[in-house]
Amino acid sequence: MTRYIIRRLLIAIPVLFGLTVATFAMTAVMPGDYVDTLISPDKVIELGVSPEALARLREHYGFNKPIHERYLIWLRELVLHGNLGNSLLSGDPVLSEIGRRLPRTLQLTVPALFLAMTLGTLMGVVQALHLQSFFDNLANLLAFLWMSVPSFVFAILSVYIFALKIPIFPTGGAEPLRTTADEAFGLLTHLRYMILPLLMLTVSAMPSYMRFARNSLLEVIHSDYITVARSKGLTEKIITVRHALRNALMPLITITGLSVPGLIGGAFIIETVFVWPGMGKWGMLGSGLRDYPAIVGMNLVASTLVLMSNLMTDIAYAWADPRIRYE
Amino acid sequence: MSEAEKGTNPSKEMSRSRCLFRRQKAGEENTLANALQRTAKRWSRPGSPVLRRFRRHELGMVSVGVLSLLVLMAIFAPLICRQGPYELELTERNAPPSREHILGCDNVGRDMWARLIYGARVSLSVGVFAVSISTVIAILVGGASGFFGGVVDMLVMRFTDIMMCFPFFLLIITLATMLKPSVINIILIIGLTGWTGMSRLVRAQILSVKEEDYVLAARSVGVPTGRILFRHVIPNALTPVLVSAPMRVAGAIMAEAGLSFLGVGVQDPMPSWGNMMTNALSLPILKDMPSRWLPPAVLLALITLSVNFAGDALRDALDPKTRLH
Numbered sequence: 317m318t319r320y321i322i323r324r325l326l327i328a329i330p331v332l333f334g335l336t337v338a339t340f341a342m343t344a345v346m347p348g349d350y351v352d353t354l355i356s357p358d359k360v361i362e363l364g365v366s367p368e369a370l371a372r373l374r375e376h377y378g379f380n381k382p383i384h385e386r387y388l389i390w391l392r393e394l395v396l397h398g399n400l401g402n403s404l405l406s407g408d409p410v411l412s413e414i415g416r417r418l419p420r421t422l423q424l425t426v427p428a429l430f431l432a433m434t435l436g437t438l439m440g441v442v443q444a445l446h447l448q449s450f451f452d453n454l455a456n457l458l459a460f461l462w463m464s465v466p467s468f469v470f471a472i473l474s475v476y477i478f479a480l481k482i483p484i485f486p487t488g489g490a491e492p493l494r495t496t497a498d499e500a501f502g503l504l505t506h507l508r509y510m511i512l513p514l515l516m517l518t519v520s521a522m523p524s525y526m527r528f529a530r531n532s533l534l535e536v537i538h539s540d541y542i543t544v545a546r547s548k549g550l551t552e553k554i555i556t557v558r559h560a561l562r563n564a565l566m567p568l569i570t571i572t573g574l575s576v577p578g579l580i581g582g583a584f585i586i587e588t589v590f591v592w593p594g595m596g597k598w599g600m601l602g603s604g605l606r607d608y609p610a611i612v613g614m615n616l617v618a619s620t621l622v623l624m625s626n627l628m629t630d631i632a633y634a635w636a637d638p639r640i641r642y643e
Numbered sequence: 644m645s646e647a648e649k650g651t652n653p654s655k656e657m658s659r660s661r662c663l664f665r666r667q668k669a670g671e672e673n674t675l676a677n678a679l680q681r682t683a684k685r686w687s688r689p690g691s692p693v694l695r696r697f698r699r700h701e702l703g704m705v706s707v708g709v710l711s712l713l714v715l716m717a718i719f720a721p722l723i724c725r726q727g728p729y730e731l732e733l734t735e736r737n738a739p740p741s742r743e744h745i746l747g748c749d750n751v752g753r754d755m756w757a758r759l760i761y762g763a764r765v766s767l768s769v770g771v772f773a774v775s776i777s778t779v780i781a782i783l784v785g786g787a788s789g790f791f792g793g794v795v796d797m798l799v800m801r802f803t804d805i806m807m808c809f810p811f812f813l814l815i816i817t818l819a820t821m822l823k824p825s826v827i828n829i830i831l832i833i834g835l836t837g838w839t840g841m842s843r844l845v846r847a848q849i850l851s852v853k854e855e856d857y858v859l860a861a862r863s864v865g866v867p868t869g870r871i872l873f874r875h876v877i878p879n880a881l882t883p884v885l886v887s888a889p890m891r892v893a894g895a896i897m898a899e900a901g902l903s904f905l906g907v908g909v910q911d912p913m914p915s916w917g918n919m920m921t922n923a924l925s926l927p928i929l930k931d932m933p934s935r936w937l938p939p940a941v942l943l944a945l946i947t948l949s950v951n952f953a954g955d956a957l958r959d960a961l962d963p964k965t966r967l968h
Contacts, residue, residue: 331805346818347822461944464947464948465948466900466904475929577808577812578810581811588904600820615814619810623808
């Protein structure tokens, strides 16, 4: 097991390396750079900026160096000092900028993942046990709706209904605006701000669990060993819980790994609708203004999260299903 | 060569369960276009099992109706609207719905109804063209990877591994903010990034098709590799591509709407349902002027739902074994 984990970690390194190369290449191929953001190319003559001054600016930011050289410098800093560079916009280290915002994003995505997993699986199981019932049909329709309609449509509708027409929840933000600096807010206040964005994110991730749990359980119920268990005279309850569920729900672990990228992307949009102070807004601003260290840092962090969740998924699967052998 | 090809007429060798394109007429060339034409003819024949199974999916049939309506609306937009989507009537700024303007006007006095109808053009064209691009890439890449195997396969699969580690939406947001926003660029971004999952599916399918006897037969009589790939292997590996296409069209429409909603996709003044909904981010509009954001939200939901339902019906019809219930 330990060897398997170490091997998987070692495989992750070249993938991460490839990722950073890809992100760097992306920033190099795209037209325009940060200096163009500072001084728009259309206004160079108007503002009276000489080409030499522009060249000096580019030199100051290091844009005059070829892309591979910039990449190597960046890589050296990362590997030797754990330094992702400074944001061009704010001048602060990218790592601390991310450290400030990532917890807010995780505060939404992690509970959303667990809620979607438990609620979705539960609904799928109930659906499979009561096939073609009213609940089954309703849940199928809901899953289709949640899967098909963009999450921001639901998010906006939820703000309209539950924050404006029936004002139970705030329209956005992560906490009330502070009147004095040391005012602390209770857990309940925080929860009130969290509920709508969290629910909207959960709902967008739930359908895959519902559908998968339902179909997987249906498949297992019709397999031979369930018939055997039934012919042994076991009660339906024991058959379902001990024989069917265990086997049916194991593949759900893989779905968990697959839904992480979607959640991270979804968080971007949900954060925008609910003015949530997470990675989303910062990332959008950074890429719009060509803040290269921020762009590369953000993509690196996001992809590392995806890689890590994939790794944990594989390990969990190998642990849960002894038939999977880890060489 | 033509003698040899007739001898290995693939239609005789295909296993009936997996093969999508069969019943080739004698003397007819087995090109992809011909195969598609033959298949379409066979499916649309009255009483064909595919058509029957499709018709049985009631929601699917309704969705096809809704979709046709939306497509007609997009095509004949100038006939349905009295105003153009860019015409400003400064006296009518923020006008509420009236007889003159069914859905009212936006903050610079443009008719919302016209913008809504013209917005359908953006959504539909992004959906169709982006998915066409990604499908072609997926078939080529997945096909080459599955068919040639070895180093090509290894490189391609590692590359898709890396691509799949980027959260898809984050990747297209990054690309969209950096490129000049225009419909063409949005189509290219969604099309050029959306092929990875599909190419794996094609690869898996190719791997199983290339073990079929008719490929061995074609190879043994010396048919060139490229011809085997394009005439025998790819046409027979296409069912999952076709079946998943509607879902990916819905995905592309959603991605465009999301980008435009965030302000990095289709830009004002061009109307898109996504950028029309950006209005709803301003609380007064969200609260008091539902006519400004509710119609695009409803149409967006309607189009993605009906594309998905139609896709569901298509899967039931083409591939009854993989039905979801």
